[in-house]
Amino acid sequence: MIIDRDSPIPQYFQLQTWLHEQIEQGVFKPGDRIPTEEELGQVVGLARATIRQAIQNLVNMGYLVRKRRLGTFVLEKVAAPSTQTIIGLLIPDIRRGYAPVLARGVQDEAAKNNHSLILCDTDDLYIKADFHADRMIENSVSGVIFVPTAVSDGQNQSIIDKFQRNKIPVVLVDRSLPTVDIDCVTSDNIKGAYDLTEYLIKRGHKRIGITLSTLINTERDRLEGYKKALRDHGIPIDEKLILTHSGPFNEGRYLKFVRTLLKAESKVTAVFAGHDSIALLFYSQAGKMGISIPDDISVVGYDDLDLPLISLTTIHQPIYEMGQESLKLIMTRIRGEVNSTQKIVLETYLVERSSVKSLNTSN
């Protein structure tokens, strides 16, 4: 008999122990249904409430699940999922560009999933990214959302490796690493830049300057989209109108480029600023040089930052949504729901404002 009614050990506990043994010994295997409370009551000769007490304890201990109308089942013994519910976000600088919006998107989605967000700024420096990565691992984050630093792919790779060695899933946002097979959420910079350039071309612009950084692949993609649009419309690419720089964003450097393009000798009728912050430099320089936008020169940007006082035609990047998507993606990884690498590319769209003048007489 399973239950010894004379034992000082409570009967519910005797039953609980017996059930536990059956599970541990594989008599009841994961997925199996154990007898109903009614049946157990008959077999061991105990009241249903007593049976329930034994079963409830095993449910609390994670050995069983009850399902209404179906019965009680043995659970797959899973390693207790870490009680930590923290996601790490590694971005260049919370004060710059779209970072606050991205952080907010991640955070709102994290809140929906009952996770908190640890925020770390890398300043695009490997050493800071590495430092924060260590701290995140120490604080046992469940996953990391990483905007790769504007340094070598190898260094970014080594940050990612560090997380993966600790079995922490990583999702890249905005900037991807072509050589690394890893989940990422980006937008289609080639298409966005293509659309934007085509927009200028259709308004009669032929000499279109561009200035951006070749350090980050998002901006390299924009350059590619720009060139492709020119080629497709039979406009020769003039390398003198392409002013690039391979380092991180530096205001003084770009101010030089901006001045060069604004000078009458350049004869450009429109400029493509690699991102909205550069477009802003065009506005401030043009003001100083007595040049009017868009009357004297047209300017387009990229990002659609919330810029007061100017009305810039630009490409809207769904930054907030990228934050949300990257968090959703990391949650599926944490829950172990997917295996194959996910590459999510979000749509961008052109926002027409009034920084571009149409040169078409018919228009």
Added chain:
Amino acid sequence: MIIDRDSPIPQYFQLQTWLHEQIEQGVFKPGDRIPTEEELGQVVGLARATIRQAIQNLVNMGYLVRKRRLGTFVLEKVAAPSTQTIIGLLIPDIRRGYAPVLARGVQDEAAKNNHSLILCDTDDLYIKADFHADRMIENSVSGVIFVPTAVSDGQNQSIIDKFQRNKIPVVLVDRSLPTVDIDCVTSDNIKGAYDLTEYLIKRGHKRIGITLSTLINTERDRLEGYKKALRDHGIPIDEKLILTHSGPFNEGRYLKFVRTLLKAESKVTAVFAGHDSIALLFYSQAGKMGISIPDDISVVGYDDLDLPLISLTTIHQPIYEMGQESLKLIMTRIRGEVNSTQKIVLETYLVERSSVKSLNTSN
């Protein structure tokens, strides 16, 4: 009555929730004995088995401990000897105003102390602040830096209480609560506004409009500084030039105020914008109305946000430093180094740019 027998929510769960609340709110304090099962049964009119079910769940959750013959007691909520090195930051919205700079200040200082930063946005809503507070407590943060929400002091107080019941130190930043004796880091808004107003007066301005929110005590202080400066210089206060609103920042509302002040009838020669974001509205509206700043009207702001394209005379608030100081303060609390309440007031200074015209002929 505590129990609603018509509710679809199980009665044991209603009781459990109620008990949980009593504990959270400190009605039952750690060490207290709660009523016996018998007593509870009498009070709420439930069978003892039902009472037990509620209590058992709370025991499992670690809120209560039962002792035979003695009763059931509230447990000291011992945050596992926190190896956690995380600080929580509760701010209204990381995307707005100075929030990114504050967050960065906190974070850089946290990094120096080997702590990480959990970021939570409240949107100035009590319910969100409360939600994030619970999550921070769950993640056992070592301390919290809190920008009070723009709601009633009582609600802010209840957030603070929640942390303090869990022995988590709290520091207020920017906005203080006059009725609460708690560490805080602020800047002297009365003096800043006084200096700024005096600056205008010394340049010959007598009709000075002001528009701000009276919801937050920082802005109320600025209004006070403005009035004091006028009084001290023998300029009568014209209530018609004071346009206030008692709700949270709302662009439409302030645009109306801005237009009123810009109209020629108002005859103001200068306006004091409650913060830089409002100053920005003056610029955008003035542009539309063909009014030139500072030639037709002078404008000053408050905060010294990094505003591109305009050259606004404003009061610099040491936001980054406030973030740093608040973190330093919380670290001293965590290390238990101080006992008395610390009220740190940082210096502000006037940044003279070119949004103010001098009306003095001699100048």
Added chain:
DNA sequence: TATGTCCATTTGTCTATACAATTATACGAA
């Protein structure tokens, strides 16, 4: 095929009752 309805089964919630086990406290005896 798709959709709605009903039924039987199983767990979920709740009551009422009884006795057992534990233990702080008081009290009495050594």
Added chain:
DNA sequence: TTCGTATAATTGTATAGACAAATGGACATA
């Protein structure tokens, strides 16, 4: 004082019975 013992209070264990709620599956209907 010290030790043992009785007592009362409180939680622990257990029973028996009732109705509620969810739901897979069978069956009927559109």
